[in-house]
Amino acid sequence: MTTLIDLASDTLTSPSAGMRAFMARAPVGDEQRQEDPSVNALQERVAALLGKEAALYLPSATMANAIAVKTHTRPGDEVVLERTAHIVTSEAGGTALLSGAMVYVIDGVRGVFTEQQVVDAIRRDDPHCARTRLVCVEQTSNQGGGTVWPVARLHAVAEAAHRHGLRTHMDGARVMNAAVASGIPAAEHARGYDSVTFCLTKGLGCPVGALLAGERAFITEARRYKHMFGGAMRQAGIIAAAGLYALDHNVERLAQDHTHAKILARGLAEIPGIAIDVAHVETNLVFFDVAGTGLTAKEAVERLLARGVRMGATGRTRIRAVTHMDVSQQDVERAVEIAREVWGRARAGAPGE
Numbered sequence: 001m002t003t004l005i006d007l008a009s010d011t012l013t014s015p016s017a018g019m020r021a022f023m024a025r026a027p028v029g030d031e032q033r034q035e036d037p038s039v040n041a042l043q044e045r046v047a048a049l050l051g052k053e054a055a056l057y058l059p060s061a062t063m064a065n066a067i068a069v070k071t072h073t074r075p076g077d078e079v080v081l082e083r084t085a086h087i088v089t090s091e092a093g094g095t096a097l098l099s100g101a102m103v104y105v106i107d108g109v110r111g112v113f114t115e116q117q118v119v120d121a122i123r124r125d126d127p128h129c130a131r132t133r134l135v136c137v138e139q140t141s142n143q144g145g146g147t148v149w150p151v152a153r154l155h156a157v158a159e160a161a162h163r164h165g166l167r168t169h170m171d172g173a174r175v176m177n178a179a180v181a182s183g184i185p186a187a188e189h190a191r192g193y194d195s196v197t198f199c200l201t202k203g204l205g206c207p208v209g210a211l212l213a214g215e216r217a218f219i220t221e222a223r224r225y226k227h228m229f230g231g232a233m234r235q236a237g238i239i240a241a242a243g244l245y246a247l248d249h250n251v252e253r254l255a256q257d258h259t260h261a262k263i264l265a266r267g268l269a270e271i272p273g274i275a276i277d278v279a280h281v282e283t284n285l286v287f288f289d290v291a292g293t294g295l296t297a298k299e300a301v302e303r304l305l306a307r308g309v310r311m312g313a314t315g316r317t318r319i320r321a322v323t324h325m326d327v328s329q330q331d332v333e334r335a336v337e338i339a340r341e342v343w344g345r346a347r348a349g350a351p352g353e
């Protein structure tokens with residue numbers, strides 16, 4: 001039995017030997033007192049990378065999003081989000097509990113919406129209505145298919161939001177994938193966004209950590225919620241160092257993940273019964289539909305896993321495969337071969353293994 005080819009998520013990477021060695025040497029201090037030099041250095045670097053005044057180191061991107069919503073809103077306010085946004089689908093309803101905010105979902109195209117949709121979502125200024133306060137975009141859109149929002153559209157949405165007195169937040173968990181795929185610096189993507197979530201544990205390959213960036217006054221307020229939510233740490237430099245290492249070593253290589261995703265998508269497209277939009281595989285996320293094989297997504301991923309390849313069922317017949325640092329081109333090619341064997345046979349009516 002060969003080792004697992006794990007395409008379930010880009011969060012599955014193990015810190016490399018180089019990253020571990022760098023972490024072991026990191027200078028540290030008390031992070032709660034803002035005396036950890038490695039945390040401080042990472043915050044400054046990420047703030048500069050995103051074109052913001054300041055950034056706050058946090059345990060997770062989920063916490064970064066929760067703190068952003070909390071800082072931007074008051075209870076009873078409404079937040080405009082795309083239906084498939086991570087904040088809506090995968091953050092345990094935190095917007096309701098932690099911020100007491102309403103969520104107004106709009107339907108985008110592969111996760112991307114228009115400035116007109118934002119304007120249309122704003123409720124009238126009337127005592128009957130919640131106060132529309134914040135609009136969030138996700139760059140790249142995860143469930144949209146790893147879609148890269150065109151920078152012009154990002155700017156148009158932010159401008160429309162600000163014109164109507166709304167705040168803007170970018171869930172940029174994979175904003176570096178967007179930057180590498182588009183060739184446009186992350187700060188340009190983030191321009192016009194009052195806050196940006198930045199995740200270290202996806203394609204950047206860190207074991208832990210995320211940041212929230214914004215103006216200095218916003219980050220000062222966000223720091224209070226960081227403490228309240230239990231996100232203030234002590235000698236966190238030992239983990240923040242992984243982020244510093246990743247920014248030096250793991251950003252440009254995201255292009256390889258994108259190439260591998262395209263190889264995977266093209267290979268899957270040739271399997272009878274698989275429906276996939278290869279042209280829209282823009283980054284490292286590959287979504288496709290197995291309805292034509294006669295299998296459900298759950299059955300399809302189980303059969304694949306039995307042969308040493310893991311992908312994730314994200315709908316009744318929808319599957320997500322993700323490329324990352326710990327899968328090679330050879331792994332991806334092998335995954336396609338195995339998928340062809342196990343799913344091709346299903347369609348022919350042969351019993352499953």
Ligand SMILES: *Cc1c(COP(=O)(O)O)cnc(C)c1O
Nearest residue numbers: 060061062063086138142171173
């Ligand atoms: C993974 C992810 C998050 C949350 O990241 P964690 O660090 O796992 O909490 C937020 N937003 C998007 C778009 C993500 O893909």
